[in-house]
Amino acid sequence: MTSTVSINDSQRLQISPLEVPSRLLLGPGPSNAHPAVLQAMNTSPVGHLDPAFLALMDEIQSLLRYVWQTENPLTIAVSGTGTAAMEATIANITEPGDVVLIGVAGYFGNRLVDMAGRYGADVRTITKPWGQVFNLEELRNALETHRPAILALVHAETSTGARQPLEGVGDLCREFGTLLLVDTVTSLGGVPIFLDNWGVDLAYSCSQKGLGCPPGASPFTMSPRAIEKLQQRRTKVANWYLDMNLLGKYWGSERVYHHTAPINLYYALREALRLVAEEGLANCWQRHQKNVEYLWDGLEDLGLSLHVEREFRLPTLTTVCIREGLDGKAIARQLLNEHNIEIGGGLGELAGKVWRVGLMGFNSRKESVDQLLEALRQVLAK
Numbered sequence: 007m008t009s010t011v012s013i014n015d016s017q018r019l020q021i022s023p024l025e026v027p028s029r030l031l032l033g034p035g036p037s038n039a040h041p042a043v044l045q046a047m048n049t050s051p052v053g054h055l056d057p058a059f060l061a062l063m064d065e066i067q068s069l070l071r072y073v074w075q076t077e078n079p080l081t082i083a084v085s086g087t088g089t090a091a092m093e094a095t096i097a098n099i100t101e102p103g104d105v106v107l108i109g110v111a112g113y114f115g116n117r118l119v120d121m122a123g124r125y126g127a128d129v130r131t132i133t134k135p136w137g138q139v140f141n142l143e144e145l146r147n148a149l150e151t152h153r154p155a156i157l158a159l160v161h162a163e164t165s166t167g168a169r170q171p172l173e174g175v176g177d178l179c180r181e182f183g184t185l186l187l188v189d190t191v192t193s194l195g196g197v198p199i200f201l202d203n204w205g206v207d208l209a210y211s212c213s214q215k216g217l218g219c220p221p222g223a224s225p226f227t228m229s230p231r232a233i234e235k236l237q238q239r240r241t242k243v244a245n246w247y248l249d250m251n252l253l254g255k256y257w258g259s260e261r262v263y264h265h266t267a268p269i270n271l272y273y274a275l276r277e278a279l280r281l282v283a284e285e286g287l288a289n290c291w292q293r294h295q296k297n298v299e300y301l302w303d304g305l306e307d308l309g310l311s312l313h314v315e316r317e318f319r320l321p322t323l324t325t326v327c328i329r330e331g332l333d334g335k336a337i338a339r340q341l342l343n344e345h346n347i348e349i350g351g352g353l354g355e356l357a358g359k360v361w362r363v364g365l366m367g368f369n370s371r372k373e374s375v376d377q378l379l380e381a382l383r384q385v386l387a388k
Contacts, residue, residue: 176205
């Protein structure tokens with residue numbers, strides 16, 4: 007059939023095959039993927055209902071339970087980035103009018119506030135200065151005041167580098183009939199997590215940080231208590247794509263088609279989780295802690311101070327205070343352009359005040375720290 011409409015070539019590019027610079031990604035994420043993970047991702051895809059792929063999905067579920075230390079049956083990888091998994095927790099557990107109490111001590115606490123409000127929650131907040139954490143007494147007082155259906159806390163606040171202690175929080179929540187929702191985006195794989203022991207009811211994460219995998223296949227889990235609330239909803243889950251009533255049938259024994267999964271990203275996630283299991287979870291956590299302490303010592307030797315108290319610092323992400331007189335953005339650009347090293351700047355209240363240095367997954371190695379410290383030494387000396 008001949009068309010009478012001429013083709014517009016204004017956006018037709020004549021470009022060469024893809025070439026991307028080789029960077030050491032030491033920002034807040036993504037981190038560099040393990041070579042074995044990249045190799046797995048380059049495997050030819052099969053169908054999303056192929057028996058071989060369904061078996062791989064089962065492996066992913068089991069390995070996610072291992073790294074999270076949970077037995078939750080509904081433990082899956084959401085087809086999307088960590089933000090999609092974040093929204094999945096809010097979308098499935100929140101009904102209009104539910105009181106949702108959110109601990110805000112950084113940028114991602116505020117993101118939870120925004121999301122919960124969009125799903126009709128009666129959002130209440132408890133706040134701390136960015137870089138600090140909540141103690142049990144503060145949380146108890148807030149639960150007594152607000153009597154929420156859900157308490158949401160960020161375990162690893164990516165904007166501040168602070169680790170929120172969770173021991174005892176689940177017991178508090180059960181005392182008040184509250185579900186506990188936790189953001190583990192920057193902690194999964196690099197920071198000790200015991201979801202079942204801590205009484206966490208919902209958690210989400212991402213693939214591109216502590217797991218050392220490209221972004222796009224994001225861990226999500228619900229406890230039996232959370233599933234009970236989901237099943238007793240008076241209204242449909244407002245987000246069709248993230249509805250666990252539907253996704254559970256794809257990931258569960260029924261294997262009902264829901265969407266075309268990102269096959270190769272699940273290959274990568276499966277391989278990344280396999281590597282964590284091969285190393286052993288305790289060894290993985292210890293490696294992250296050992297290497298970040300080496301980083302902290304090196305940064306202090308360069309005359310730099312750190313934003314978060316040592317007791318509450320994340321082993322996966324460090325906020326480094328920018329000294330008076332230094333141009334933080336200019337130094338970050340120099341590291342990128344002259345040394346092929348990416349670090350992050352501050353967000354929100356910490357914008358212009360800190361650099362964010364990630365040491366996660368495959369990148370949590372002494373060689374990575376040495377490379378960054380030498381580059382910083384050269385840049386700061388100019």
